[in-house]
Amino acid sequence: MKRSAFSAAIAFSMLAAPAVAQEPKRDLVVATSQADAGRLDPHLASAGADKGGLNWVFNALVRIKPGETSPEFIEPDLAESWTSSADGTEWTFTLRQGVQCHGGYGEFTAEDAVYSIRRAASKETSAFSGDFAVFDKVEAPDPYTVKVTLKNPIPSLLGLLSNYHGGLMVCGKAAEKLGADFAKHPIGTGPFEFVEYLPQQYIKLKANTAYFRGTPQLDTVTYRYIPSDATRDLAFQSGEVDMIFGRQNNQWVERTLAVPGAVVVGMEPAELNALYLNKTVKPLDHIRVRQAIAHAIDRKLMVAFTGDKVAREAISVVPDGNLGVVNAGLLPHDPEKAKALLAEAGYPDGITLKTIQSSLPVLLKIMETLQAELKKSNITLDMQVVDHPTYMADIRKDLSQVTLYQAARFPVADVYLTQFFHSRSTVNTPGGVVNFSHCDVADAEIDAAKRELDPAKQKELWKIAQEKIVADVCAVPFSEQLVVWAWNGALDLGYDLQGSLNLVPQLTEQTHFTK
Amino acid sequence: MASEESLTALRQRLGLDRSLPAQYLDFVGSALSGDWGESMVTGRPVVTEIMTVLPWTIELTAVSLLLGAAAGIPLGVWAAVNRNRAVDYAVRVASLLGLSFPAFVSAVILLLAFAIQLRWFPVISARSGSVGAWFQSITLPALSLGLIMAAYITRVTRSAMLEVLSEDYVRTARAKGVRWPVVVRRHALRNALLPIITVVGLFLGIQIGNSVLTEIVFNRPGLGKLIVGALNQRDYTMLQGMMVIYTLIVVFVNMLTDIAYGLADPRVKLQ
Numbered sequence: 001m002k003r004s005a006f007s008a009a010i011a012f013s014m015l016a017a018p019a020v021a022q023e024p025k026r027d028l029v030v031a032t033s034q035a036d037a038g039r040l041d042p043h044l045a046s047a048g049a050d051k052g053g054l055n056w057v058f059n060a061l062v063r064i065k066p067g068e069t070s071p072e073f074i075e076p077d078l079a080e081s082w083t084s085s086a087d088g089t090e091w092t093f094t095l096r097q098g099v100q101c102h103g104g105y106g107e108f109t110a111e112d113a114v115y116s117i118r119r120a121a122s123k124e125t126s127a128f129s130g131d132f133a134v135f136d137k138v139e140a141p142d143p144y145t146v147k148v149t150l151k152n153p154i155p156s157l158l159g160l161l162s163n164y165h166g167g168l169m170v171c172g173k174a175a176e177k178l179g180a181d182f183a184k185h186p187i188g189t190g191p192f193e194f195v196e197y198l199p200q201q202y203i204k205l206k207a208n209t210a211y212f213r214g215t216p217q218l219d220t221v222t223y224r225y226i227p228s229d230a231t232r233d234l235a236f237q238s239g240e241v242d243m244i245f246g247r248q249n250n251q252w253v254e255r256t257l258a259v260p261g262a263v264v265v266g267m268e269p270a271e272l273n274a275l276y277l278n279k280t281v282k283p284l285d286h287i288r289v290r291q292a293i294a295h296a297i298d299r300k301l302m303v304a305f306t307g308d309k310v311a312r313e314a315i316s317v318v319p320d321g322n323l324g325v326v327n328a329g330l331l332p333h334d335p336e337k338a339k340a341l342l343a344e345a346g347y348p349d350g351i352t353l354k355t356i357q358s359s360l361p362v363l364l365k366i367m368e369t370l371q372a373e374l375k376k377s378n379i380t381l382d383m384q385v386v387d388h389p390t391y392m393a394d395i396r397k398d399l400s401q402v403t404l405y406q407a408a409r410f411p412v413a414d415v416y417l418t419q420f421f422h423s424r425s426t427v428n429t430p431g432g433v434v435n436f437s438h439c440d441v442a443d444a445e446i447d448a449a450k451r452e453l454d455p456a457k458q459k460e461l462w463k464i465a466q467e468k469i470v471a472d473v474c475a476v477p478f479s480e481q482l483v484v485w486a487w488n489g490a491l492d493l494g495y496d497l498q499g500s501l502n503l504v505p506q507l508t509e510q511t512h513f514t515k
Numbered sequence: 516m517a518s519e520e521s522l523t524a525l526r527q528r529l530g531l532d533r534s535l536p537a538q539y540l541d542f543v544g545s546a547l548s549g550d551w552g553e554s555m556v557t558g559r560p561v562v563t564e565i566m567t568v569l570p571w572t573i574e575l576t577a578v579s580l581l582l583g584a585a586a587g588i589p590l591g592v593w594a595a596v597n598r599n600r601a602v603d604y605a606v607r608v609a610s611l612l613g614l615s616f617p618a619f620v621s622a623v624i625l626l627l628a629f630a631i632q633l634r635w636f637p638v639i640s641a642r643s644g645s646v647g648a649w650f651q652s653i654t655l656p657a658l659s660l661g662l663i664m665a666a667y668i669t670r671v672t673r674s675a676m677l678e679v680l681s682e683d684y685v686r687t688a689r690a691k692g693v694r695w696p697v698v699v700r701r702h703a704l705r706n707a708l709l710p711i712i713t714v715v716g717l718f719l720g721i722q723i724g725n726s727v728l729t730e731i732v733f734n735r736p737g738l739g740k741l742i743v744g745a746l747n748q749r750d751y752t753m754l755q756g757m758m759v760i761y762t763l764i765v766v767f768v769n770m771l772t773d774i775a776y777g778l779a780d781p782r783v784k785l786q
Contacts, residue, residue: 035744200736235638
């Protein structure tokens with residue numbers, strides 16, 4: 001995987017506090033920006049903060065090494081080994097023996113794994129059932145063997161069964177016994193087990209002393225819901241909270257670094273900021289108009305606007321750091337060329353484009369900057385600002401000519417390319433996802449890469465797909481934003497943090513305070 | 516995008532394929548039996564979600580009301596009896612400032628002063644257990660809301676007192692030789708209480724609205740945080756329940772106001 005110097009986690013500073021001869025803390029308090037817990041069920045949780053917290057409670061058959069985000073770092077978790085058939089449709093996993101479910105629900109066996117995968121694949125019990133549509137059969141030939149048969153090979157079966165989304169494994173007996181209450185009392189096998197949930201306040205976890213990788217070094221973890229940015233910052237300053245979700249701007253980073261002992265980290269996966277251009281409507285149906293928009297945007301300026309400590313320039317229509325991403329040759333900033341292209345397309349006096357825009361400050365500020373930038377090339381953005389839920393609904397109804405969207409996905413190029421640029425994913429169609437631009441120029445390559453078993457050939461197909469999409473200007477990517485967290489420098493995560501797929505740093509049995 | 520088949524099944528399951536009057540009657544019937552549906556986001560019962568946080572909001576509003584009344588009534592009386600003197604001007608300016616200050620600004624200032632600089636109180640105001648912990652948890656948010664309440668009550672009390680103090684019976688009481696403090700307390704304040712109770716009753720509704728910001732800044736559970744979360748996530752069933760509970764609160768506060776009239780003025784009796 002390509003990883004630029006910038007894409008590595010950026011540890012900005014660590015000012016050591018004076019040493020005190022006392023026992024290190026054993027209770028960690030983490031604060032997220034979410035107002036309250038959503039569904040505390042790994043197969044139903046859709047909010048990032050919920051998924052992050054549940055990752056401390058559950059394991060998967062395989063996991064991405066703590067601190068990493070790329071599937072290249074997949075390693076054993078509940079499964080200690082696995083094999084696959086030559087055509088990639090049959091997978092056999094051998095489970096660890098003696099792994100215990102929380103709350104005395106007994107040993108985690110292949111039956112639990114089968115139950116869990118079937119649960120994740122069911123529309124009734126899972127928000128990720130679509131990901132498992134390719135599963136044909138899941139069987140447990142013996143207590144420690146799980147056999148998965150696919151309808152056809154897919155680029156990352158291990159990614160689906162990793163500690164991300166539907167891959168987390170629940171204990172079957174607990175899920176059956178608790179029924180709907182499972183979402184109020186999640187039972188897993190992870191390093192921390194659920195203790196209590198106080199609405200709008202926190203969930204509390206305690207160390208799972210029977211954890212198969214060893215007893216965690218922290219006794220408890222309190223995961224607090226603090227939606228106010230100012231309050232979260234003040235709680236961190238006062239020492240009531242050890243780790244907080246940060247804001248994606250340089251000023252916040254600099255201010256937080258002034259807190260004695262604070263560590264601030266910008267981590268992967270970066271969210272790609274891009275303008276998606278609806279190719280089916282005038283004047284965007286003209287390639288020169290779309291090229292003009294691409295030439296009108298200054299990527300350096302957009303990065304400077306957010307801050308170079310938390311953002312970087314986009315290099316493709318897929319986020320940097322994804323498996324298969326290439327430098328796809330985005331068009332350079334050239335306002336004069338933009339005007340010339342508009343004139344060639346028959347719009348010498350410029351164009352006006354309608355866009356539906358979220359009122360969320362973080363998105364609105366970006367769009368206002370783009371609006372000013374495009375104006376220099378005689379491109380007027382007519383913004384209709386609506387609340388965020390309306391924006392999310394309206395852009396999926398194909399109501400916006402130009403759509404600003406910020407997203408990160410499972411970091412394999414296939415996922416981003418399929419969801420944003422395959423014609424099957426076109427918004428407002430059955431099966432539609434987030435193909436706002438009605439892009440279809442790389443369908444053949446995206447589909448061929450899904451079937452390709454040779455990793456090198458697969459990457460080559462993804463490269464061609466990205467280049468075709470960039471050449472057709474289905475979207476204009478301009479920047480990528482890192483996820484920012486800050487914590488007390490006395491906290492040692494127990495691994496080198498480059499990123500976390502669930503956007504919340506992983507807590508492991510090794511995580512501890514040094515003082 | 517969901518298929519038409521899934522949409523039809525969902526509409527059937529939620530009863531959306533029925534006429535609006537039928538849906539409404541269903542809702543009223545369920546609501547009366549305590550079933551307000553389930554949150555569309557968390558899947559938990561709406562009633563449970565509301566009832567879990569309602570005591571926090573009631574507690575905050577009640578304590579801030581007590582603080583506001585304890586400070587506002589004496590200050591209003593003091594300003595009225597010293598009309599157009601330095602004390603009166605000072606109280607009027609202070610109460611105007613109190614009313615003009617947005618709740619979230621005073622909340623952040625209180626946090627910076629008492630939680631960060633002096634470290635007397637926690638930033639996260641949601642503690643339970645001992646009386647000490649409760650006191651620590653309630654003080655700053657109640658002070659933040661109570662300041663606004665005090666400012667409002669001060670102005671209303673001053674104005675009501677000025678009106679009463681100019682009445683003939685006050686002059687008569689003074690002419691009879693009744694001591695001035697007694698005139699103020701028994702003859703004037705008692706009669707000024709009715710308008711004060713009226714506006715406090717009305718303001719209580721506004722105060723529940725102000726508690727939204729206070730709960731968010733002090734990270735305190737409550738209806739405010741619940742409704743903001745529900746709005747952000749378009750949790751319609753939760754919002755529906757919240758509208759019902761806010762309506763019930765307003766009706767309940769109006770009823771309390773009517774009862775308070777009877778206590779303050781013996782001429783007002785429930786028939």
